[in-house]
Amino acid sequence: MKKIAKLSLVTAVAVVGFSSSAFAADSISEAFSNGKVKGSIKSYYFAQTFDGAGKNDSSIWANGGHLNYITDSFNGLVLGATLQTSHVTNKDDKDGKTKSSMDAQGSVLSESYLQYTYKNTTFKGGRQFIKTPLLAGSGSRLIKEAFEAYLLVNTDLPNTTIVAGKVTKYQQRTDYTTTAPFTSANSNASGGPGKFMKIGTDGIDTIYVKNTSIPNLAVQFQYANADEIADLMYLDAKYSIGSGYLAAQYYDTDYDAVSSKDNSLYGLKVGVKVSGIDLFAGYTSADGKSEDAAVARGLGQGAYAHYTATTKTAGANAFKAGTDSWQIGAGYKFGDLKTKLRYSSFDQPSANADLDETTLNLEYEFNKELKAQIDYSILDYENNTNDATDLRSRLIYSF
Numbered sequence: 167m168k169k170i171a172k173l174s175l176v177t178a179v180a181v182v183g184f185s186s187s188a189f190a191a192d193s194i195s196e197a198f199s200n201g202k203v204k205g206s207i208k209s210y211y212f213a214q215t216f217d218g219a220g221k222n223d224s225s226i227w228a229n230g231g232h233l234n235y236i237t238d239s240f241n242g243l244v245l246g247a248t249l250q251t252s253h254v255t256n257k258d259d260k261d262g263k264t265k266s267s268m269d270a271q272g273s274v275l276s277e278s279y280l281q282y283t284y285k286n287t288t289f290k291g292g293r294q295f296i297k298t299p300l301l302a303g304s305g306s307r308l309i310k311e312a313f314e315a316y317l318l319v320n321t322d323l324p325n326t327t328i329v330a331g332k333v334t335k336y337q338q339r340t341d342y343t344t345t346a347p348f349t350s351a352n353s354n355a356s357g358g359p360g361k362f363m364k365i366g367t368d369g370i371d372t373i374y375v376k377n378t379s380i381p382n383l384a385v386q387f388q389y390a391n392a393d394e395i396a397d398l399m400y401l402d403a404k405y406s407i408g409s410g411y412l413a414a415q416y417y418d419t420d421y422d423a424v425s426s427k428d429n430s431l432y433g434l435k436v437g438v439k440v441s442g443i444d445l446f447a448g449y450t451s452a453d454g455k456s457e458d459a460a461v462a463r464g465l466g467q468g469a470y471a472h473y474t475a476t477t478k479t480a481g482a483n484a485f486k487a488g489t490d491s492w493q494i495g496a497g498y499k500f501g502d503l504k505t506k507l508r509y510s511s512f513d514q515p516s517a518n519a520d521l522d523e524t525t526l527n528l529e530y531e532f533n534k535e536l537k538a539q540i541d542y543s544i545l546d547y548e549n550n551t552n553d554a555t556d557l558r559s560r561l562i563y564s565f
Contacts, residue, residue, distance in 0.1 A: 191238040200238035207231040209561045210308055212268055218551035224263040227256040228270075230308045234277070242284055248277035248295075252308040252359060265357075266343040268307055274359035276312040276337060291316040293337070293362070298374045299400040300390045301333060302468030306558075309359045311466055312337045325379040334369040335362040336465060347395050348465045368393040370465065382406045390464065396421045398462050400471065410438035415473065417485075419462040426459040429487055433473040444497040444506075448473030454487030456515040461485040476510050477525045478543035478556040488515035504529040520548040536563050 191197035213225040230252040237245045251273040259269070279292030295303055296313045303311030317331030336349055338360030344351045348370075349363040372390035383405050390398040402415035417431040430453050437446035450472050452461050463469055463485050474491040475481040484491040495508035506527040513520055524544040531537045541558040 191240045194240055197238045197240035197243075201235055202238075203233070203235050204565060205231060205233040206562055206564045208308055208563075210268065211559045212264065213557045214263055215555045217553040222260040224259040224261065225257070226254060226259055226264045226268050228252055228254045228268055228308050232276075232310070239283070242282050244281040244283075246277055246279050246281065246294075247275065248312075250274050250276050250309050250359065265340065267339050269342075269357060270307075270309050270340040270359045272358040274309065274337065274361075276310065286321045288319045289317070290319070296333070296466070297468060298329070298372075298388055299386060299402070299471040300374075300388045300398050300464030300469055301370065301372065302464070302466045302471075303337075304339070304467035306467075307339045309339045311339060311360065311468065312362075313466070314362055325377060327374075327376045329374045330372070332369050332371055333465075334365060336365055337362045339467070345465060348392060365465070366392045366395050392465075394422050396426075396462050398464060400464070402471070409440075410436070412436055413473070415471070417461050417463070417472070419459075421459060421462075427454065429454050429459055429461045431461040431472065431485060435473040442498060446493075446495050446497075448493045450474045450484045450491045452485055452487055452489045456486075456488050458487035460487055474510055474512070476508065476523050476543070477527060477541045477558070478545060479521070479523060481510060481512070481523075483512040483514060483521055486514055489513065502531045518549045522546040535565060536561075538562075 191200055208231045209229045211225070211227045213223070215223045230250070232248055232250045234248040235246065252270040254269060254271055257264070257269065275293065277293050277295060279290055279294045281288060281290045293312055293314050295310065296315060297303070301313065303313065305311075313333050314335035315331055315333040317329055319327065319329045321327055336345065338345065341352050341355040341358050341361050343360055348365050352361055352363065370390050370392045372388060374388040375386070377385045383403065385403045386401070388400045397420040399418040400415070402413065404411055404413040413435040415433040419430065420428050431450055433448060433450040435446065435448040437444065439445070463472070467480070470480045470482070472481060472484050474484045474493045481491065483489055489512055491510065491512045493508055493510040495506060497504070497506040499505070508525045510523045510525070511520070512523070523546070526542045528540045529537060539560040539562070543556040545552070545554045545556070547553055
C-alpha cells in the first residue's frame, strides 16, 4: 500500500465513547452534581497447564474492579474519569506466565478526558478507552487497556460515521507488557498496572469510517500511520441476507524499515442462524513466506478483528506470513446461559508449527448486575511438547 499523506488532525479511533446530552445542566456546579457514577467489582481466576519437560502449570486469582464518573453536559462540555484497580489474592506461577497479563498489583487512572459536542461533531481528548479494528484496548483482564488520544467524530453525512485524531500513548494490562515495535519495554516495571507508554516517535495518526448507506450492507475502513514504523490499512464489508450474512476483510501493512517486507491478509466469513443456533465459518490467509514480516494487526490486545480470532491465543498466528487459517463455530443461548464453541486451525509454513485450538465460552447472567463467565481452551500443537490448556473464570458485579 502506498504511503498516504499525513492527516492534520490525526486518528480514527473510538466510535465507542462519544455521546452527548447537550445543554442538560444550567451551570458547571449542576453539571458535576448531576453527574453519573457507575462501576464494577470483579473476581478473576485463571489457570493453565503445559505439556513438555520442565514446564510448570500456572494459576492466579485476582480481585479488583473500576469506578467511572461522568459529569452532566454543560453547553456541550462533559468531563469523564475511570479508576481501575487490581490486587492479586493468590498466585502459583513459577514461570511467570501471567506476568504481562493478570499479575498486576495497584491502581491506575485509565480515563481522564474532556469531551465537547457541537451539532454533529464531538471532540474527545485525554485518556480514554478505544475500540476500532486497528486500535482497540482489551477488557478481558482486570485492567482494561486504554489510550491517550485526541479525537474528532462527525456524523454529518447520512448513515456515515467518521472519526479522526491522534493517539499518543498506550496503557497496557501490566507494566511488564511490551508491544514492539509500537511501544518499548518499561525499564521501571515492578508488577503494577500498565503505564501510559509513548507510541513510536510521534504516536499514531488514523482515520476510521463506517457507512451503512446501502441496505443490509455495513462497510468499515481504517488507516493508521505510525511514524518510522508502518502504515496500516483495514477494510471490511458485511452483507446481511435474511438470517445469515456474508463478510470479507483485508489488511495491508507498509513497513518503513527496508529490512521488513510489506505484507497483507484477506479473510472471508459466512454465518446463519438455524433454530436459534448461530453457525459460522471463517477463513484468513496471510501473504508471504515464513521468513517475511507478519501482517500488522494494529495496536491493543483488543485489535484482533480477523475472522479466525480465538480466546487464548487471539488467533495471533493468522497474521504470520504465509499462514492459512480457518475456523468453524456455533453459538446458542439456553435461557440466561450464552454458549459459543469454536474450532480453529492455523497452518503455518514453518515446520512443526501448526496449531489447532478449541475454545468454549460460557456466560451466565444471574440478573442485570451479576454475571459469571467461563472460557476453556485446548491448544493442540503439531509439536506436542507445546500442548496446553487454558481456563478463565470471571465473576462480575456491575453497578
